[in-house]
Amino acid sequence: MATPAAAATDLDVLWQPLQVGPVTVPNRIGFSAHSTNFPSDRGLVDDRYVAYLGARARGGCGLLVTSATAVHPTGYRMGEFRAFDDDIVEGWTALADVVHGAGSKLFTQLYHCGQQTTGTMFLDTMHAPVGASALPSPIFGRKSAAVDEREIAELVGAFAAAAVRARAAGLDGVELNAAHGYLIAEFLSPLTNRREDEYGGSTENRCRFALEVGQAIRAAVGHDLAMGIRFSFDEYVGASGVEPDEAERQLAAFRDSGLFDYAFVSGSNYSSLHQLLASRMSGNDRHMVPNARRAQALAPDALPVFVSSSVHGIEAAAQIVRDEDADLVMMVRAQIADPELVRKARDGRAGEIRRCVGFNQGCVARVFQFQMLACTVNPNAGREATLGATGAATDVKRVVVVGGGPAGLHAAELAAQRGHDVTLIEAGAELGGQLRQAAKLPGRDSWGDLVADLTASLGRLDVDVRLGTAATADSVAALAPDAVLVATGATFEQTGHSIMLPFRDALPGADLPHVMNPLAAIDAPSTCGERVVIFDDSGEAMPLALARLLGEAGKQVTLVTTQLTNGFKLAATMELPWIMPQVVAAGVELVDQSLLTHVEPGQVGIAGVWGGAPRLVPADTVILTLERRQQDALYHELRARGIAAQAIGDCRSPRDVDAVVYEAAAAASAL
Numbered sequence: 001m002a003t004p005a006a007a008a009t010d011l012d013v014l015w016q017p018l019q020v021g022p023v024t025v026p027n028r029i030g031f032s033a034h035s036t037n038f039p040s041d042r043g044l045v046d047d048r049y050v051a052y053l054g055a056r057a058r059g060g061c062g063l064l065v066t067s068a069t070a071v072h073p074t075g076y077r078m079g080e081f082r083a084f085d086d087d088i089v090e091g092w093t094a095l096a097d098v099v100h101g102a103g104s105k106l107f108t109q110l111y112h113c114g115q116q117t118t119g120t121m122f123l124d125t126m127h128a129p130v131g132a133s134a135l136p137s138p139i140f141g142r143k144s145a146a147v148d149e150r151e152i153a154e155l156v157g158a159f160a161a162a163a164v165r166a167r168a169a170g171l172d173g174v175e176l177n178a179a180h181g182y183l184i185a186e187f188l189s190p191l192t193n194r195r196e197d198e199y200g201g202s203t204e205n206r207c208r209f210a211l212e213v214g215q216a217i218r219a220a221v222g223h224d225l226a227m228g229i230r231f232s233f234d235e236y237v238g239a240s241g242v243e244p245d246e247a248e249r250q251l252a253a254f255r256d257s258g259l260f261d262y263a264f265v266s267g268s269n270y271s272s273l274h275q276l277l278a279s280r281m282s283g284n285d286r287h288m289v290p291n292a293r294r295a296q297a298l299a300p301d302a303l304p305v306f307v308s309s310s311v312h313g314i315e316a317a318a319q320i321v322r323d324e325d326a327d328l329v330m331m332v333r334a335q336i337a338d339p340e341l342v343r344k345a346r347d348g349r350a351g352e353i354r355r356c357v358g359f360n361q362g363c364v365a366r367v368f369q370f371q372m373l374a375c376t377v378n379p380n381a382g383r384e385a386t387l388g389a390t391g392a393a394t395d396v397k398r399v400v401v402v403g404g405g406p407a408g409l410h411a412a413e414l415a416a417q418r419g420h421d422v423t424l425i426e427a428g429a430e431l432g433g434q435l436r437q438a439a440k441l442p443g444r445d446s447w448g449d450l451v452a453d454l455t456a457s458l459g460r461l462d463v464d465v466r467l468g469t470a471a472t473a474d475s476v477a478a479l480a481p482d483a484v485l486v487a488t489g490a491t492f493e494q495t496g497h498s499i500m501l502p503f504r505d506a507l508p509g510a511d512l513p514h515v516m517n518p519l520a521a522i523d524a525p526s527t528c529g530e531r532v533v534i535f536d537d538s539g540e541a542m543p544l545a546l547a548r549l550l551g552e553a554g555k556q557v558t559l560v561t562t563q564l565t566n567g568f569k570l571a572a573t574m575e576l577p578w579i580m581p582q583v584v585a586a587g588v589e590l591v592d593q594s595l596l597t598h599v600e601p602g603q604v605g606i607a608g609v610w611g612g613a614p615r616l617v618p619a620d621t622v623i624l625t626l627e628r629r630q631q632d633a634l635y636h637e638l639r640a641r642g643i644a645a646q647a648i649g650d651c652r653s654p655r656d657v658d659a660v661v662y663e664a665a666a667a668a669s670a671l
């Protein structure tokens with residue numbers, strides 16, 4: 001569990017203003033560019049995005065940088081802003097008005113995605129991906145066309161034209177995205193720049209495109225706007241890409257050009273995004289700070305250094321600035337989770353900050369699946385103008401919430417914040433529901449932060465929490481509630497029914513005594529036998545983390561999934577590259593595209609989903625992580641008695657945490 005946030009007095013270093021070219025940023029916390037999929041269908045700024053950034057500005061964040069905005073149609077992908085469209089000015093202006101009204105500064109990030117696209121996302125503008133060289137994107141797999149000198153000149157002009165639009169909208173600055181494997185970064189990196197002309201080869205040549213873009217922007221807008229460059233100080237692909245020694249040479253070129261007002265130390269390319277977007281389970285903690293420190297040593301005072309990535313908590317940010325490792329710290333996920341992070345810290349209420357749990361489920365994964373960004377701990381993220389605008393209740397009600405898992409806790413919190421008289425009934429001895437088991441798994445302990453934060457919040461709100469109390473229809477009715485929210489959760493199905501064999505109601509042998517519920521296995525790993533087989537349909541983190549837990553405890557573990565790969569959902573959360581080596585190191589045998597044919601004493605049958613004879617594998621314990629079933633008996637009983645009850649969360653339908661907490665908040669906002 002993370003350390004509680006520090007007292008405000010430890011944080012004073014963060015409240016110093018910072019001069020960035022012509023712009024005075026009021027403090028040292030920023031909200032850097034990140035994808036949201038909030039742009040309208042036309043790639044423009046709409047009310048949702050204005051409300052999203054506006055909430056962070058009002059929350060005290062000093063500098064906000066918009067999501068990457070594409071300067072050219074060939075560099076534009078679904079879900080992004082179109083800086084090449086004059087119509088962007090109107091939305092940017094609205095955004096600037098809101099951010100400035102809160103006393104904060106607004107930059108936009110200008111970019112071209114380069115080879116990181118299919119080129120086929122839009123029906124009417126399908127095109128060949130273009131890049132510094134003709135190479136395939138590590139994620140999209142399409143091979144790009146290398147831009148020629150005429151195209152380079154056109155793209156340089158496109159960056160300058162976008163900066164002119166930013167100035168027209170009243171923005172304070174522009175940031176070049178020269179990081180993460182996008183077009184400018186492709187030129188900078190020896191891995192992706194194989195050119196033999198004046199744009200390839202030496203560091204000087206590879207920096208040429210970035211500097212030409214910078215020069216064109218300065219020629220177009222002068223020094224009216226601040227201009228910074230975000231670049232990968234380490235691409236995390238070894239000597240074939242940019243490593244810190246090469247990044248220092250590039251930074252020297254940026255510095256000596258006199259074009260830039262800040263240097264933003266970032267990292268990764270499309271082969272190593274898991275480093276940039278590191279899950280909490282990576283163990284990464286301020287891992288880009290040593291590179292920022294190297295940049296600080298090269299950069300004069302007039303060139304402030306920004307840093308981001310895996311800065312867990314406001315005290316960690318203060319430490320970075322106090323140690324002069326960077327001048328400004330970008331905190332994205334922390335402020336998605338709590339838009340009031342800066343204000344709370346400044347007001348001496350750092351202990352009230354809702355902490356990001358860091359598993360990328362609501363933010364990174366959803367965005368990579370072309371869904372709008374959400375947040376597992378903050379149901380208002382992206383809904384600031386709707387759910388987040390819910391005010392105090394006009395008709396104060398007596399509200400009973402049954403169940404102390406994530407849905408029940410969120411519902412109780414919002415209902416109490418709105419002024420309702422709330423009683424929360426939980427059958428167990430502690431709050432948290434299945435998050436308590438999740439937090440016991442290796443690398444997943446920050447789930448406990450969410451339970452602790454919600455529990456503390458209910459305490460501040462004087463919610464009547466009754467632990468160890470099994471709710472019945474009679475006991476609920478006796479409280480004479482005006483509204484009942486039933487959040488009694490779900491339990492793991494123990495029939496062995498698999499989505500891969502929908503016509504097989506039960507796994508033969510699933511009722512044998514050595515077949516175990518995964519939650520029981522997490523609570524008491526020592527009760528598992530020496531040879532364990534886990535059977536999974538879900539593709540989620542829990543089966544892998546449980547396999548690791550048992551493997552590290554010396555068990556011989558086989559993890560069988562019906563899916564294409566174990567943990568397939570963790571590709572989008574960027575957790576697969578972190579968890580798989582840990583699971584393999586724990587000695588777990590991974591079996592994919594397979595299922596259990598039957599369970600018998602001491603062994604199971606395993607067969608491929610595409611056919612073939614089963615093989616018998618020894619198993620003293622079998623754990624089923626398949627479907628979850630709603631525990632909704634109380635809900636139906638209450639409804640049958642005419643009591644106004646609403647099922648929320650897993651009790652209604654077992655889902656991801658970000659989905660159930662939204663449902664809980666929506667229900668509480670409607671009371």
Ligand code: SF4
Nearest residue numbers: 356357360362363376
């Ligand atoms: S979805 Fe998860 S990782 Fe993303 S900001 Fe929210 S809590 Fe943090």
